[in-house]
Amino acid sequence: MQNGTGRLVRRNHASTASPLLAPTPEIPQFPLIRPDPPRLSCHAAELAEIEASGVFSNYGPVNQRFEHEVIRSIFGEGACLTVCNATIGLMLAIREGIGDARPAERRYALMPSFTFAATAQAALWCGLTPLLCDIDPETWLPSAEQEDWLLRKYRGQIAVIVPYATFGNCLDLARYAELAQRHGVPVVVDAAASLGSLDIQGRPFAAGFPWPVVFSMHATKAFSVGEGGLVYCADEDRLSRLRAMGSFGFEQPRIVTTIGLNSKLSEVSALTALLQLERFPAAITLREKLLNTYGAELGQDFQTQQSTGIRQIQSFQSIVLPAQLAPLRDAIVTSLRTLGVSAATYFSPHLAQHPYLRDRVAAGSLTATDSLASRILSLPLLTSMSEDDVRYIASCLRQVAAALAVAA
Numbered sequence: 001m002q003n004g005t006g007r008l009v010r011r012n013h014a015s016t017a018s019p020l021l022a023p024t025p026e027i028p029q030f031p032l033i034r035p036d037p038p039r040l041s042c043h044a045a046e047l048a049e050i051e052a053s054g055v056f057s058n059y060g061p062v063n064q065r066f067e068h069e070v071i072r073s074i075f076g077e078g079a080c081l082t083v084c085n086a087t088i089g090l091m092l093a094i095r096e097g098i099g100d101a102r103p104a105e106r107r108y109a110l111m112p113s114f115t116f117a118a119t120a121q122a123a124l125w126c127g128l129t130p131l132l133c134d135i136d137p138e139t140w141l142p143s144a145e146q147e148d149w150l151l152r153k154y155r156g157q158i159a160v161i162v163p164y165a166t167f168g169n170c171l172d173l174a175r176y177a178e179l180a181q182r183h184g185v186p187v188v189v190d191a192a193a194s195l196g197s198l199d200i201q202g203r204p205f206a207a208g209f210p211w212p213v214v215f216s217m218h219a220t221k222a223f224s225v226g227e228g229g230l231v232y233c234a235d236e237d238r239l240s241r242l243r244a245m246g247s248f249g250f251e252q253p254r255i256v257t258t259i260g261l262n263s264k265l266s267e268v269s270a271l272t273a274l275l276q277l278e279r280f281p282a283a284i285t286l287r288e289k290l291l292n293t294y295g296a297e298l299g300q301d302f303q304t305q306q307s308t309g310i311r312q313i314q315s316f317q318s319i320v321l322p323a324q325l326a327p328l329r330d331a332i333v334t335s336l337r338t339l340g341v342s343a344a345t346y347f348s349p350h351l352a353q354h355p356y357l358r359d360r361v362a363a364g365s366l367t368a369t370d371s372l373a374s375r376i377l378s379l380p381l382l383t384s385m386s387e388d389d390v391r392y393i394a395s396c397l398r399q400v401a402a403a404l405a406v407a408a
């Protein structure tokens with residue numbers, strides 16, 4: 001909103017004394033992300049119960065309840081396994097998929113370049129080279145055409161396909177199941193942000209999928225816990241193997257029968273996750289309302305991601321700056337900060353642009369990825385925000401972009 005001088009001002013909903021307040025430039029009111037895990041300090045009785053049980057980890061009773069409740073309330077079928085974070089979950093799932101007897105020539109992990117560093121790092125830890133593909137310019141999901149092309153070009157050399165469900169958008173999992181069969185290559189889905197997303201038929205994303213789908217419960221995710229992750233898999237035998245691998249490779253008590261590490265979630269973290277499950281439906285409803293308001297405010301002027309499902313869980317609102325504004329992106333971020341709005345640029349750099357990674361990856365053409373990464377802007381989507389806050393952020397962006405474009 002503007003006052004008579006054309007200066008941006010913000011209606012302060014928290015205060016009745018002063019209805020109009022200029023934002024304090026030094027202190028952003030809207031960080032990009034404000035983690036919102038359940039307040040454990042309000043759950044002393046449940047914590048005391050864990051202490052009384054004497055079980056603090058090792059897939060204990062709270063963890064078992066959480067896994068059971070996730071399947072009941074989110075997926076409706078299949079099985080899941082908690083892990084201490086999604087990066088370790090990806091490492092486990094990739095390692096399980098490629099097995100012990102991987103021929104040396106199967107050295108690539110096919111994944112999009114438009115993803116977080118963790119996807120590539122997990123593959124590197126498994127001894128694989130990330131083979132980066134481009135994205136679809138509308139959905140920002142891995143480009144099906146380029147994946148098909150790379151699977152043909154690198155026939156016999158790809159050890160695993162690791163698609164990323166970009167910013168909670170739904171992948172066509174039936175296609176990946178078919179690719180796995182056709183090429184004899186395992187699939188591991190990086191669905192870090194997607195817990196709670198619904199596909200185009202309204203089915204929970206991942207439900208029924210026989211390959212591991214890895215979700216993050218990091219503090220910054222919509223399903224905010226702290227550190228934590230969840231591996232969903234409809235193939236219960238595969239999930240049992242992952243569970244054993246996550247506990248030092250013990251398929252029987254203290255007998256190592258497979259490769260392993262320690263990926264277990266503590267009982268206290270499992271309690272936080274269980275409590276988050278109760279609050280999740282309300283948080284989803286609020287985020288959807290805020291996203292709709294962003295759409296109404298910015299949809300005319302800025303490209304946004306095309307959703308492939310009927311519900312896309314998002315941790316922030318991503319928009320694409322028009323090409324003429326791309327060179328001004330840093331200045332836009334700086335100006336927004338003076339108005340109390342923290343914006344970011346996920347995923348810029350994309351994987352092929354990171355100094356450590358660029359010499360350790362192979363890549364197809366990344367035209368759409370380069371273009372999106374150079375123009376993307378991530379805006380706050382906080383559970384503490386109102387629709388008026390979204391309107392304020394949108395008006396800040398419009399005004400800052402217009403002012404900088406004139407000055408350029």
Ligand SMILES: Cc1ncc(COP(=O)(O)O)c(C=O)c1O
Pocket residue numbers: 085086087088115116118119164190192193215216217218228229
């Ligand atoms: C695409 C993607 N993959 C993996 C991860 C890793 O998740 P975690 O922090 O739980 O290890 C993230 C985290 O933000 C992510 O965005």
